[in-house]
Amino acid sequence: MSVLQTLQERSKNTCELCASTEGLTQYILPPSLNENVDNSILVCKTCLDQIEGHVEMDVNHWRCLNDSMWNEHVAVQILSWRMLQRLRHEGWPKDLLDMMYLDDDALVLARATGEHEDEANKIIHRDSNGVVLEAGDSVVLIKDLKVKGSSMVAKQGTAVRNIRLDHENAEYIEGKVDGQNIVIITKFVKKT
Ligand SMILES: [Zn+2]
Numbered sequence: 001m002s003v004l005q006t007l008q009e010r011s012k013n014t015c016e017l018c019a020s021t022e023g024l025t026q027y028i029l030p031p032s033l034n035e036n037v038d039n040s041i042l043v044c045k046t047c048l049d050q051i052e053g054h055v056e057m058d059v060n061h062w063r064c065l066n067d068s069m070w071n072e073h074v075a076v077q078i079l080s081w082r083m084l085q086r087l088r089h090e091g092w093p094k095d096l097l098d099m100m101y102l103d104d105d106a107l108v109l110a111r112a113t114g115e116h117e118d119e120a121n122k123i124i125h126r127d128s129n130g131v132v133l134e135a136g137d138s139v140v141l142i143k144d145l146k147v148k149g150s151s152m153v154a155k156q157g158t159a160v161r162n163i164r165l166d167h168e169n170a171e172y173i174e175g176k177v178d179g180q181n182i183v184i185i186t187k188f189v190k191k192t
Contacts, residue, residue: 007042015044016076018064041075078110085115123170127191139189147182
């Protein structure tokens with residue numbers, strides 16, 4: 001039995017992402033060089049065109065990932081993971097990703113195409129009003145903040161100049177208050 005036939009059989013001739021029965025083809029997970037059942041997925045033309053970037057992403061179409069991410073075949077899980085990553089700035093795909101589990105080998109392959117690190121999803125720090133914060137900006141505290149690990153309280157209205165950004169976490173910035181470097185949560189500051 002060919003790879004395509006195996007895919008058709010396991011999927012009962014439906015797109016393994018959205019369950020459509022129209023225009024089905026075999027998709028080989030990049031960057032694989034050889035086709036085999038473990039790195040192939042049966043997808044419809046609607047899915048394929050968006051996967052390959054020929055047309056704009058139709059966010060609502062990809063609600064189907066809610067089901068496909070739980071598919072028993074790892075290749076389908078990986079492709080679902082990649083599409084969720086592309087869409088994760090929409091919010092709900094991020095929630096699905098948080099629920100998803102891929103083992104280490106699958107995760108390495110899933111990340112191979114870099115979908116998880118595209119521009120739209122860079123870590124962006126925003127203040128309490130949603131204004132983008134950059135390193136070197138000045139902010140004021142909008143409430144009294146206890147400083148972790150000390151008895152110090154940074155008072156509401158305190159100005160913090162020349163902030164630094166935590167590059168791992170969009171919720172944290174650092175800055176000096178009373179000569180002491182402290183970590184501040186972005187939702188408690190306002191850019192000045
Ligand atoms: Zn499809």
